[in-house]
Every structure is written in structure tokens, then in C-alpha cells.
Amino acid sequence: AQSVSQHNHHVILSEAASLELGCNYSYGGTVNLFWYVQYPGQHLQLLLKYFSGDPLVKGIKGFEAEFIKSKFSFNLRKPSVQWSDTAEYFCAVNEAGTASKLTFGTGTRLQVTL
Amino acid sequence: EAGVAQSPRYKIIEKRQSVAFWCNPISGHATLYWYQQILGQGPKLLIQFQNNGVVDDSQLPKDRFSAERLKGVDSTLKIQPAKLEDSAVYLCASSRFEAAGGEQYFGPGTRLTVT
Numbered sequence: 121a122q123s124v125s126q127h128n129h130h131v132i133l134s135e136a137a138s139l140e141l142g143c144n145y146s147y148g149g150t151v152n153l154f155w156y157v158q159y160p161g162q163h164l165q166l167l168l169k170y171f172s173g174d175p176l177v178k179g180i181k182g183f184e185a186e187f188i189k190s191k192f193s194f195n196l197r198k199p200s201v202q203w204s205d206t207a208e209y210f211c212a213v214n215e216a217g218t219a220s221k222l223t224f225g226t227g228t229r230l231q232v233t234l
Numbered sequence: 235e236a237g238v239a240q241s242p243r244y245k246i247i248e249k250r251q252s253v254a255f256w257c258n259p260i261s262g263h264a265t266l267y268w269y270q271q272i273l274g275q276g277p278k279l280l281i282q283f284q285n286n287g288v289v290d291d292s293q294l295p296k297d298r299f300s301a302e303r304l305k306g307v308d309s310t311l312k313i314q315p316a317k318l319e320d321s322a323v324y325l326c327a328s329s330r331f332e333a334a335g336g337e338q339y340f341g342p343g344t345r346l347t348v349t
Binding site for chain 1: 237265267269274275276277278279282284289290325329336337338339340341342343
């Protein structure tokens with residue numbers, strides 16, 4: 121069975137600080153990897169995704185993530201956060217080459233202070 | 235293109251009552267998902283449809299939950315009777331590709347409170 125672990129439940133950063141959110145997954149096969157974001161009062165939106173190829177993927181709003189297969193990790197990074205990045209971030213995985221269900225982590229709440 | 239639509243946005247019911255949620259996916263999306271998100275947790279799949287057939291309902295509590303997707307478009311999710319632990323946000327998502335790991339687009343969700 122698939123599982124996803126997000127180690128940071130609540131992160132507080134000042135504007136302009138760098139961000140790294142951890143995500144590890146457990147699955148016996150090849151996976152697709154996703155980061156979704158939920159801004160306050162809004163629905164889940166895709167931030168970035170990895171299907172194959174270059175393990176460093178770039179998403180919207182300056183976010184990027186690196187897939188490290190040997191570590192089963194897909195950490196999210198941003199060099200300089202803004203107040204508008206305050207949101208909940210979810211890492212998710214599904215079986216590669218399919219439209220199967222997403223297995224989500226428990227989420228990380230990011231609070232950016234001015 | 236229009237996003238995934240869900241209604242109602244909020245619902246409060248008493249335990250043992252029934253409730254139904256509606257979802258209209260993005261036009262042309264073959265795959266439709268219902269997820270349950272309990273406070274403090276990530277969404278968990280309840281049921282997945284491809285066109286109007288069920289692909290995965292292994293996590294659906296079938297003694298009280300039911301879902302259908304008529305004509306492969308709209309879908310309804312019903313709970314009867316509701317329990318306190320059903321309090322959650324119910325998310326509908328849709329995906330264009332039938333077997334290529336396409337992105338899932340989420341609706342705004344229905345927040346259910348069972349008292």
C-alpha cells in the first residue's frame with residue numbers, strides 16, 4: 121500500500137526566508153509525485169508534478185521540488201517565501217502511468233509573517 | 235474552462251439523518267473521484283469512476299455511503315445514516331486522461347458537520 125509522510129506539520133517563516141518542506145513516500149513501484157497547495161478559503165490547486173525525466177521540477181510561483189529516488193523523497197523548496205505563500209501544502213503520490221487515486225500526506229501548514 | 239463544481243458548500247445535519255452531495259466535473263474529464271478530508275488529515279479516496287463505471291471503491295463504507303455517476307458526467311455521493319465521524323470535507327476531483335497519470339482538478343468541497 122502507498123503511504124506519504126510529511127514531517128513538518130506547522131512551519132512559521134519570516135518573509136524572504138527560504139523554505140524546504142519534506143515529503144517521503146512508500147510504494148513498491150514507479151510513482152507520479154505531486155505537490156498541491158490550499159490557500160485560505162480556496163480549493164486544492166496543483167503546485168507542481170513529477171512524472172518522469174528531470175528529477176528537478178519547477179512549478180508555479182517560484183516553487184520547485186526534487187525527486188530523489190534512492191531516498192523516496194520529493195521535497196518542496198522555495199528560495200524566498202512571500203506572505204502570500206501562507207497556505208497548507210500537501211504532498212501526494214499515485215501509481216505511474218495510471219489515473220489511480222492520489223495518496224496524500226497529512227499536510228504542512230505554512231505561516232509566513234511580515 | 236470552468237472548474238469542478240460542488241454543492242452544497244456547507245451542510246449541518248443530525249446523526250442518523252441522510253445527506254447528498256453533488257459534483258459536476260470539468261467537461262470532457264473521464265475520471266471522477268470523491269475524497270474525504272477529515273480535519274488535520276490529507277484527503278482519502280472514497281470512490282473513483284471512469285466514465286460511469288466504478289474503478290475503485292475499496293475504501294467506501296458501503297453500509298452507509300453510496301455514489302453514482304449517471305451518464306458519465308455528474309455524480310452524487312450519499313450518506314445514510316450519517317454518524318458523528320462522518321464530519322469532514324468531501325472533495326470531488328476530475329481528471330482528463332484515462333490512464334496517463336493526468337493532473338486531478340479539485341472542486342471547492344462540501345463541509346459536512348454531523349451533530
